[in-house]
Amino acid sequence: xxxxxxxxxxxxxxxxxxxxxxxxxxxxxxxxxxxxxxxxxxxxxxxxxxxxxxxxxxxxxxxxxxxxxxxxxxxxxxxxxxxxxxxxxxxxxxxxxxxxxxxxxxxxxxxxxxxxxxxxxxxxxxxxxxxxxxxxxxxxxxxxxxxxxxxxxxxxxxxxxxxxxxxxxxxxxxxxxxxxxxxxxxxxxxxxxxxxxxxxxxxxxxxxxxxxxxxxxxxxxxxxxx
Numbered sequence: 001x002x003x004x005x006x007x008x009x010x011x012x013x014x015x016x017x018x019x020x021x022x023x024x025x026x027x028x029x030x031x032x033x034x035x036x037x038x039x040x041x042x043x044x045x046x047x048x049x050x051x052x053x054x055x056x057x058x059x060x061x062x063x064x065x066x067x068x069x070x071x072x073x074x075x076x077x078x079x080x081x082x083x084x085x086x087x088x089x090x091x092x093x094x095x096x097x098x099x100x101x102x103x104x105x106x107x108x109x110x111x112x113x114x115x116x117x118x119x120x121x122x123x124x125x126x127x128x129x130x131x132x133x134x135x136x137x138x139x140x141x142x143x144x145x146x147x148x149x150x151x152x153x154x155x156x157x158x159x160x161x162x163x164x165x166x167x168x169x170x171x172x173x174x175x176x177x178x179x180x181x182x183x184x185x186x187x188x189x190x191x192x193x194x195x196x197x198x199x200x201x202x203x204x205x206x207x208x209x210x211x212x213x214x215x216x217x218x219x220x221x222x223x224x225x226x
Contacts, residue, residue, distance in 0.1 A: 002090050002148055007157055011054040014071035021065045032185055049188055051157035056184035090148050094155050097146035100182045101174055103166055104139040107132055118166055118174045126152045140166055142187050
């Protein structure tokens with residue numbers, strides 16, 4: 001199983017290595033767009049964005065300081081904290097993560113949720129008590145999941161309930177994205193654009209990832225007219 005505060009352990013390690021090798025967290029923050037994003041007034045949203053930034057550094061961002069790997073990949077490869085095999089194997093399992101959109105198909109209160117990937121239509125039962133208590137069937141969420149010891153968990157810092165249901169055109173467009181392309185940086189940009197715009201315009205930041213396909217845009221327009 002994962003260590004308690006596993007994501008904090010990874011995040012602290014990544015920050016320590018970056019600082020010790022002259023790789024600036026501030027410069028990475030500019031790549032992420034953190035300074036611009038933190039201009040929002042809501043402190044809760046600022047906290048979410050900082051969490052997403054740390055998650056991006058751990059799971060998504062490939063850096064020279066980590067030999068061109070992500071923080072997680074480097075951590076697993078080198079085992080710098082000299083974790084026992086069972087613990088480092090749990091982190092190794094997290095390399096199999098999938099991040100993106102999921103639809104809630106069923107809920108087992110106090111245990112977990114059955115999620116269907118919008119990208120590939122696969123179903124995963126994800127063990128997460130918080131999700132089981134806060135989600136409802138047919139919710140669309142952004143989350144990062146991974147199998148640890150063959151049991152799926154939400155392994156990111158947080159998940160977001162998206163304010164719409166998936167329509168056929170949206171599903172087709174999302175299936176054309178590369179695996180894990182809608183990562184923590186993308187969801188942070190979405191969060192800000194959604195806060196800055198009317199609800200009817202929240203699709204714009206997502207549809208940018210599907211410029212080659214009009215399916216997503218057409219489907220969302222149809223949904224708004226329904």
